[in-house]
Amino acid sequence: MRERTELEDRLSAIARIERELDDAITLIELGEMEEDDTVITEGEGAIRALQAEVARRQVETLLSGEADQNDTYVEIHSGAGGTESQDWARMLMRMYARWGERKGYKVELIEETDGEEAGIKSATLMIKGHNAYGWLKTESGVHRLVRISPFDSNARRHTSFASAWVYPVIDDRIEIDIKESDCRIDTYRSSGAGGQHVNTTDSAVRITHIPTGIVAACQNERSQHKNRATAWNMLRARLYELELKKREEAASAEAASKSEIGWGHQIRSYVLQPYQLVKDLRTGVTSGTPYDVLDGELDPFIEASLAARIYGAADKVEDID
Template identity: 75%
Template sequence: MRAEALSLVEAVKQSVGLLRRHLDVETAERRLAELNAKVEDPNLWNDAEAAQKIMRERTDLDDRLGSLARFESELEDAVGLIELAEAEGDADVEQEGIDQLKNLKLEAERRQIEALLSGEADANDTYIEVHSGAGGTESCDWARMLFRMYARWAERHKFKVDVIEETSGDEAGLKSGVILVKGHNAHGWAKTESGVHRLVRISPFDSAARRHTSFASVWVYPVIDDRIEIDVKESDCRIDTYRSSGAGGQHINTTDSAVRITHIPSGIVVACQGERSQHKNRATAWNMLRARLYEQELEKREAAASATEASKTDIGWGHQIRSYVLQPYQLVKDLRTGTTSGTPDDVLDGDLDPFMEAALAQRLEGGAQAAIEDVE
């Protein structure tokens, strides 16, 4: 085989080997057999919470073991295709086999990163919250673009997306919005997106067609398990109700169904208007507040455990993590990792995996280095 094909084969084999070692295939297969037996128990759903946990673990193990088997099978098929094409002198078919190897390599590398998502809340569902910055309509429009970008990213991963809160701008766009992304490792993948995002473009709202710079902030925090105790005193909170301002038909604007909770000691504010019932919105807002407080506690623990977390102090207003330039040239650049894309339209349509993977890899490398330094 050509050198390019041999290199790709070796890279895929290396990734698959690392995945096998990380998963511990024999142990995983035994555990999957145990879970399959539990699933067949007719009394399983007597405890719905325990049943859901079992089903999630079973699905995860089945997916990871199935991926390994598929990688090995597809690698064998691609190698066979290339060898056959070389024997028959068919360059087009040979290139097809090489393209298959390239795709397999990218997916295997992504699985490697995903396999290392072992943070306390990485496997959980996640909230993604977007706020417009200073700049009026221009920034509100940018916040709306980011809101859509994360929804499209979630849909690409076949995650479920629920709109929790959506406050429209005075003229266009979005002042703030929250989506709930439901899926395995949703938080683990999205957690590095917290920070300030900068847009440079010719403003569609400027009659003089001048270039504008806009900012919006993104905050990502995990949905927490009901069994995790978070002490929130109602006396420490201010609860406001108001009329919803987002989409939802006539009824949504006729009652004060939206709920905003301000946690006075921490200054954390959450809001929910996704349901017509004030009672349901209130319950969701309390869950969001507990999640935010839990995420805050996780940050404190991580900061104490690893010096690399000190960099989080730079992820705040005025400290952008990524720039999206639409004019005078086309470029998206992550300022933490140096990852770039020359197709901003694709990124804004949810093609965020390269940026997330690079940020996760950087964080994992930093954590590993910190652990080595601690040992030394």
């Protein structure tokens, strides 16, 4: 039924676009006959809007992977650099949350570890919506920020790093068997907001898959049992994502990109000082409005990286000084 609904939506969209294109062409022809520039401009504007919609829907056809339709987890980790990187990690988390909200997706905070002075050391978001994983699957990697530090009394420019890791939420169609003997389960007290209960109850759960070293943690529920169930689902999702990477023969490349959160491993640079620019180092796509990007306007970068992944890797682009 889900597949049928999706196909019906696509077909109805094609029919609607064809009708609106015919209407726009007719409007332009009418304006030319009557020599009415206003009508011509209106028709041309309608065609440009249709062109943008067609481009977006063309990218959606690239989302045909095995788990592309699923919800997704987005895991954020701060890099070396203490407070600077931890603040950048929080900004990165907000960027993906805002992107999800702009898409009309539901965004849930699964786990968050606060930084020592500001920001976060790590956090996990669950973004729920059709094709959420498909849209975000190329966002895994290291993100670099250059700005005047708000934590530096001398107002010096700092470079900070944080990483994002995206993997799909597993649904009932996919079976992943995990031996409990291969896992270590730890409970601990949650951090952050939550009142007296947080401070007195070991409700947070961390599961470590010993053969792979993969760790899944959850602390957003007051119930240890609910946190345990969520952590198991996250672990299954991580193992499934690992298997997907192996099928694509890209496991080694992924491991290399995540081996160090620092120089030489970044996928995108966000420069706020001395100029303003966001540049994707894989596709060369740029934006001169970094604050809009940090507010969730990621689609041009996502669409380009998806197209490059399907049609071939883009030429290597040099880093920003």
